[in-house]
Amino acid sequence: MANITDIKTDRMRYTKNKISANLSYLAIVFNAIYFISIYSSDAKNYYYNIEIGVSVIYNLLFMLFVFLASEGVKNYDKTFSIVLCAIGAMQIVRIFGIPLNAYMTFIELKKNQYLHVMEAGQFLLCVACLVISAACAITGGVIGIIKSKKLREYEKTLVSE
């Protein structure tokens, strides 16, 4: 074997892309923390609308697809890496959905007595979870894309040899 770069690339033929897969799992974990913390509120029935159902379904789909993508990126699949990046980007978009709306919304408990649906602390926690989840997914995806590209090119050189 010629040099250390070649060895590293050659190693990829027999080892899994564990970094990307582990980052995907981490994305799921932070999404779960976000999901656990978001609906804690004193504003009694604020969340009792269609959004809660959509949110639950989205979270289930998120976990399913990220898990599937993690299996794909583990095997250096470029398509799954792109999917992982896209899902990660969606996590950022989600900040502007329920969390921001809840943070910006006040509801009137009694006359002239208003309450934040989501306090600053809770909002920051939700945002942090989503940002970390997004960062993990996007980083995992990007690493997956780079590695899969590198591996395909290396395999092409092997075939041509």
Add this chain to the structure above:
Amino acid sequence: MASLSLKNLNKIYDNNVQAVFDFNIDIEDGELIVLVGPSGCGKSTTLRMVAGLEDISSGTLIIDGKDVTQMPPKDRDIAMVFQNYALYAHMTVYENMAFSLTLLHEDPNVIHEKVMAAAEILGLTDQLNKKPKQLSGGQRQRVAMGRAIVRTPKVFLFDEPLSNLDAKLRGATRREILLLHKRLKATMLYVTHDQTEALTLADRIVCMSMGYVQQIGTPLELYDTPANVFVASFIGLPPMNFFTATVCGDHLMIDGQIKVPLTDEESTLLSSYNNKEITLGVRPENIVKGSDVTINVNNCENLGQTTLIHGHLNGHKVTAKFREWCNYGYGEDITVSFNRKHFFDKETTNAIR
């Protein structure tokens, strides 16, 4: 690689059963030693004592000049290949082979080079991404060997590695082990109950019975000059024929009826046994067509190049191996001669030399 020295090794289990009695051997660097014997003779126990999987009751084990008798297995720098492969089913071949080095926190690039080199030696390069269940028995055993090779241990231990394979695969894998030994020049201790494996693989064979070492020697020594009746009966296929005979000067008498002539050399050798009973041993391949004794044929087994003739010599079962295609019928008499004889003391069962 390293030399290995077993000095007065004994194994006594908690229930006071002694499995190994005073095992002594000095194994040179790069030697392939085969421990052979029937089931329960203590060969695997000896191997496990070397590996550190069994406590040594008494005696000393020295590897590369260092006393390792009390050392835990992980520190002995020994690799063992088991009969049942002991591969991790959820790992690929590559991961199985790399696993031990990963535990040692070796650099992944170094691990990769070692695994690839071992895979190349064992012809597993195309199988590295497969799981053990996708491999044949022979391939699995090669993976197990590869796992041992990557560690570059001081000593390789093989515990009946071919027993789970079918006959054809066993032959092929046996040749691979032999090539591996030639290539790695590694010190190997190999346990088997199959004397063919022992004869074809070993630099030296240790023949064991009931926990005792019966004979240590090269395959030819064990075949040609067995130390006692046990070794003579265990080594060689088909096994040696044995008869109780009385020494009568220039000939032997079997049952007082069958006269077996002796050469001058043989007569001299047996001079101190005149008029005494001895055990006469004759290998099937040393029975040739002649005019000394008559065998009553039971049946013939034609094996292509050779024919095994099973019959009776005055009521004693006898097997002869002729280097030609023969078709003797049941009850037919053939006259034969013994062109090579082995003599054993009837009481001690030791060879008379």
